[in-house]
Amino acid sequence: MTRPVFRFAPSPNGALHLGHAFSALLNVAMAEETGGRLLLRMEDIDTTRCTPELEAAILTDLDWLGMNYECPYRRQSDHWDDYQEALDRLIDDEIVYPAFLTRGEVRRYITAREEEGEEWPRDPDGAPLFPPQDRQRSASERKSLIADGLPFAWRLDMQAALGHLRAPLHWEETGAGPFGETGTIRADPAQWGDVVIARKETPTSYHLSVVVDDALQGVTHVVRGRDLYHATAVHRLLQELMGLAVPEYHHHDLILGDDGRKLSKSAGDTSLQALRQSGATPTDIARMVGLETVRKA
Known part of the structure; x- marks a missing residue:
């Protein structure tokens, strides 16, 4: 039986925020529940806004969250x-x-x-x-x-x-x-x-x-925000x-700000890096996005 294949695909054009954390952790949870594989893909076709520094920051955030993905990961600008x-x-x-x-x-x-x-x-x-x-x-x-x-x-x-x-x-x-x-x-x-x-x-x-x-990449399950x-x-x-091939789709809720709008990199919403520096733990992040069971301290 073929194992399910999930992917988390951020764009390195800004810092990750809670909305990205929710999507990443939900992919982790669904991959674990189904015995599936988890891939990482850097969607960096916008070569003007995407930078190696922002890509490195994303990797740091994902490592801190405890996200295990297969390596090497795919970088779109290499293809x-x-x-x-x-x-x-x-x-x-x-x-x-x-x-x-x-x-x-x-x-x-x-x-x-x-x-x-x-x-x-x-x-x-x-x-x-x-x-x-x-x-x-x-x-x-x-x-x-x-x-x-x-x-x-x-x-x-x-x-x-x-x-x-x-x-x-x-x-x-x-x-x-x-x-x-x-x-x-x-x-x-x-x-x-x-x-x-x-x-x-x-x-x-x-x-x-x-x-x-x-x-x-043989992705069988696309888990992403409802905005798509x-x-x-x-x-x-x-x-x-x-x-x-046609994957199965799972569009999840969006994490909204206090004003009811979708969180955004361009709007400068609080980044995972800032939350980490303020003392938050990966468990805190999971709790903040409603996925308490995904990561435990």
């Missing part, structure tokens, strides 16, 4: 070729297209349409969907713009991608969605529109790299398009 290969497949299948519009141009276009009374569609995170101009360009125009050196990102042609499906998409959910959804969940990637698949600086994006990594629940629809679509 650009894997993502390029996946991107090339999508390009060859004509499921992605080069998008040249800048953020300013997109913003001005949508603002103008809304001022004319049009209700512009938005994705589950509340961001406006990408407009159609780049998708509608001819092959010759795209080739000319690329030859001129105009920067572009690769975006998924959602309509073309959905046309490749032979059946509706689903995933198995053992956690819960925003409204308590569990069990077999119908995936609706169309609500995301033409999402970014690769950025101009790198041959990948979060959506592409996460499904490629999970498949290459709706994004699973995009991941299921990419898995189907590339013939990748």
Whole structure:
């Protein structure tokens, strides 16, 4: 019988906080309960914000929490070729297209349409969907713009991608969605529109790299925050398009601040390092996130 494979996948672009500790410790607990393996992955495709110093700090935090994971761990920035290969497949299948519009141009276009009374569609995170101009360009125009050196990102042609499906998409959910959804969940990637698949600086994006990594690492159970629940629809679509194995998903509650918002690195929420320096123990952290039984002093 194949052992379950779990993974904790932080981004070294800031200090870990209690929300990360909850996700890490929940992965530990579920791996232990099922006799599974636990992997660590550094999701560092954002080479501007991710640094070796922050990666080292994450390792220190995880060691302090007592998290045992298999080594060597995977660092995404060591595997650009894997993502390029996946991107090339999508390009060859004509499921992605080069998008040249800048953020300013997109913003001005949508603002103008809304001022004319049009209700512009938005994705589950509340961001406006990408407009159609780049998708509608001819092959010759795209080739000319690329030859001129105009920067572009690769975006998924959602309509073309959905046309490749032979059946509706689903995933198995053992956690819960925003409204308590569990069990077999119908995936609706169309609500995301033409999402970014690769950025101009790198041959990948979060959506592409996460499904490629999970498949290459043989991950069978994805345990992550509920803020990524709706994004699973995009991941299921990419898995189907590339013939990748489909893990089971478990989206857990988020640890919220006193003001009710999700904890955030960018907002400077209290880090595990700061809690450790103030005298907290790993047992204290487990108790603070509601996982008292995971780590005992």
